[in-house]
Amino acid sequence: MNRKTFFAASAAAAALAGSTASSIAATQPAAGGTQGRPYAPVLLRGQYDHAAMMRVLDNSAAHKQLFLSNPDLLGAPGTATICMRMVNAWNAYEFALEVAPKRETLAVAAVLISRPIVFALNDAMWKKYRIAQTFHIVDRTGAPARGNPTRAAWGPLDPSAGPNDTSGMYHDYSSDALRARGARFLVCHNAIGGVSAGFVRSSGIAHADIVAEWMANVLPGFTVVPAGGMAVQLAQELGWKLYPVTD
DSSP: OOHHHHHHHHHHHHHHHHHHHHHHHTTSOOTTSSTTSOOOOOOOTTSSOHHHHHHHHSOOOSOEEEEEOOSOOEEETTEEHHHHHHHHHHHHHHHTSSOTTSOOOOEEEEEEOSGGGGGGBOHHHHHHHTHHHHHTOBOTTSSBOSSOTTTSOSSOOOTTSOTTOTTSGGGOOSHHHHHHTTOEEEEEHHHHHHHHGGGHHHHTOOHHHHHHHHHHTBOTTEEEESOHHHHHHHHHHTTOEEEEOOO
């Protein structure tokens, strides 16, 4: 990919963060809002953990890579596409560059927009709202998922494992394993509003109440931000390199 194509793809991917939630919500009932309008409140100053967001983004590391999700959910059974891309790119940076025996340190973070925001929710929300059934999500065995199948580590999180040990942490695509390695996740509030609109009818719960409940049940290590596009812009201003997950 040449420089011009890369920046065009980056801009298009970042634009998804602002547009995806509104396009999803626009197709849903307007429960929680006025007639004919989706419920899409803006998180204002003081209504979210700005300090937590900045602890992720205002990082002094020399090498920083930011992953932006696309609407794809699973890249393999029980495995989030964005987590797969994070692990594969991170492993190559740490273990394949000609800097042996010293490993290059890479700061890694992700911005979840569109449907992958459900990977930020705990098992209680997955069960209550039947998220796996709604999106046809399976666990690693191929069976219907009973909770969030992308969270729990697959095995011991031992940083001394070899990079080609397929049972070690460097081949663990769970969010727990990524967090153990130092990755952090930012979650688009606009996308929470957009995706949750699709659960109003099936749950019988007002849209505003679903948004509030999802916000209160985000996993540890996942921080809700007002908009994914805002987080991407701020990250790039602070020196992060963007990897838009487009495949």
